Amino acid sequence: MRFSGYRCSVCGREYEESEELYLCPNDQGCLDVVLDNAVILKTTTPEQLVDPDREPSQWRYLPLLPVDDPGARGTPLRRVGWTPLYSLPVLRERCGLTALWLKDEGTNPTASLKDRASSLVAVRAGQIGAETLVTASTGNAGAALAGMAAALQLQAVVFAPRSAPVAKLAQMLAYGARVILVEGTYDQASALSREVSQSLGWYCRNTGYNPFTAEGKKTAAFEIWEAVRQGQIELAPGNSLTIFVSVGDGNIISGLHKGFRDLSDLGWLDFQFRIFGVQAEGSAAVARAFRSGGERIEAVQASTVADSICVDMPADGLRALRAVRQSGGSYITVQDEQIVQAVAELGRVGVFAEPAAAAAYAGCLLAKATGQIAAEEPVLVFSTGSGLKDVTVVQRAVPQAPVIEPTLEAVKRLLKL
C-alpha cells in the first residue's frame, strides 16, 4: 500500500493511515499525506507514467495518489485534469514574455481546477464507505464536489455564502447537491460545515482541512513535470520554471508544491521551479505574512471582485506561505481593476477566465512590470476556472452589446456605413 499515513505540517508528528483524520490532533495543523516511496519505486517508473497510451486525465498518475482505482469509467470523474497548455503567441507578444504558457483549468468537467481535489475526496469517501459529503465553498469547490459526487452517486451538501455567483449555485443544484446558503462570509460557512460534519458524521471536504484535497491538486504539478519532460515546455538545462497561481485559502499552491516535492523525493524531478502566489489587494492575508518575513498569518476583512479568492483567514495559509518561500518565489497583490482587465485581455486571445483565475495573469504582468521576472524567463500561468462561472464581473471589462432593429439599415447606421 503506497498510502502510508499523515505528517503534520506544523509539529511534524506522524499518524497512521488507518486513522481517519482531518487536522493534526495536537495543534490543528494541516496534514500532509505521506506516501511510501519504496513501494512506488518498486512498482512505477517515470517512463511508465508519461506513456502516451495512458489515460489522458489526472488518473494517469494513480500510482502516486493515496486512493485505489476509482472505477467510474465513462463518467466525468475520469475526465478530470490533463488540461491544455497554451503558448498563446499573441499574448506573449503583448506582455513581453517570450516563453509564456497558460494552463487552462477551465476545461475540467465542472470548469475549475477544484475538480482535481473534489474527485479525489469523492473517491476517498467511496472507499471508506461515506455516503454523504459536505463542504463549504465560495462556489467552485462545491460545484466540483457536487459534480464528482454525482458521478459516483454519492450525496453532496454544500454550504456557500449567500453572495456566491448564481452560475456556481446553479451548477451545484443541477448536479443534485443539497445547497444551503449562509447569511455570512465564506469563513463562517466553513466553520459551520465543519461543525455539521462532526455532528452528523458526514465526510468533510473543506479546503485546508481534508488532507486529500492537496493530493488531487498536486496532479497539476505532475502535468507540468510531464510537459517539461516531453519538451512541450522548453526549459534549457539549468533554467527554472516560474509559476503563477492565484491564492485564496492557499490549497492550490500547497498542492502544487506537494506534487513537486513528491517527484523530488522520488528522485524524478529534474528541473527547478519557483512559485508566485497572487492575491487580491483586498484579500491578502498570506501576502502580508510573506512580506512580514515571519509565519504569523492574521485574518483580514476580505473584499474583492474575485469571489473565489475572497478569504478572511486562509485555511491552508501556512503551507501556502512556505511553498512560495521554499521555492524562492514571492507573493504579489493585485487591484480589482487589474483583475478585471486581465479577464478582458485573456478573453482577447481566446481564454475565458473567471476573475479569481485571471488574477494570476494580472500578477504575472505586475511581476514583469516591476522587474521580478525577466522577458525571456520561462513562465507558466494557471487559469484556474472558466469565465462562465461569473459573468457579472466580466461585464465591467467589456463594452455593452448594442440593441438594434432587425434591418440592414439599422446595421449600417450602427456601423456608420
Ligand SMILES: Cc1ncc(COP(=O)(O)O)c(C=O)c1O
Ligand atoms: C478559480 C479559483 N482560483 C483560485 C482559487 C484559490 O484556491 P485556494 O483557495 O486553494 O488558494 C480558487 C478557490 O476557490 C478558485 O476557485
Ligand SMILES: [Zn+2]
Ligand atoms: Zn501538529
